[in-house]
Amino acid sequence: MNLILQPVMVDTGEEGEACLVFAEGWLVAVLVRLSDNHAGAEGFWFLEKGFGRLDCPDPPSFSDLECAQQWIREHLEIHRPPRWPGDQGHT
């Protein structure tokens, strides 16, 4: 699955470095980089918001964007609906 990351600034009261994650053209997640306010997790990428199948009660943090993308791909694949928007007849 092709993911596209688009850098943005998000107003979380921290440094704001973040990215929008698109899958097949759909916005599926917002990842925010944690500042040094988060001892032990500074620099991690936090799933600030997951949409649809990535909306979870315990959003995880990832040590780098590669880990985050892997988790997003796995989650989208596991919970893949019969027809992903834009798919050609996936079942």
Next chain:
Amino acid sequence: MVGRFVETLELYGRLSDADREAVAALPGAVRRFEAGEDIVSEGDAPSQCRLLLSGLAFRHKTLRDGRRQIMSFHVPGEICDLEGLLLAMDHSVTALSRADVSFIPHAAMEALLDGHPQVAKALWRTELVENAVAREWMVGMGRRSAYARIAHLFCEMYARLRAIGLVEGARCWFPITQTHLSDALGLSVVHTNRVLQALRGEGLLSFRGGMLTVHDWQGLKAAGEFDASYLHLKADPV
């Protein structure tokens, strides 16, 4: 040994000298629990009431994958498993800090309640207030922001600890971690940490090493939309 139990009951009802003596005479073997240890577990059918003598505890349910929801915190003088008199436990109570707990046999508690209706009423009120607290938490989780939820919880614990004399100079021992706060309020640890930083930054409180210090009680109350009337305490801390 009943510790602060008499004082707690008297927050919720008027007791006679005979009532007080009967409560103080309850038998109870004391056991110490370390932080994180279950005082009573989901599925247990207790034959004793577990009265918290010292330390703090929390009530919770934990899902199979380890996700946990904390439903309430308990302070010294409270019985952790009063429902155990009539029902099996449908949730667990765990020590938040090291805690001494008195185990009072159900037969002795039932005899006390049968013979002393004012004690029974006071104890009933404590349960009603616990339900009121649960309603307030539900309002918070359903309708309050993360910021207000956390401020509200600190207000609640501060008011309750103050009512039993465990606040000194605007400071009280409330050794929760950010994970406990998150599990109690349905928030991620990241959001909890951000709100704590904001509350500190605004000069409302400090929270370090398990010690909560309230610097601006009126400001914290406003932040948490806190109105202590649901606690039915004799006086709101000023």
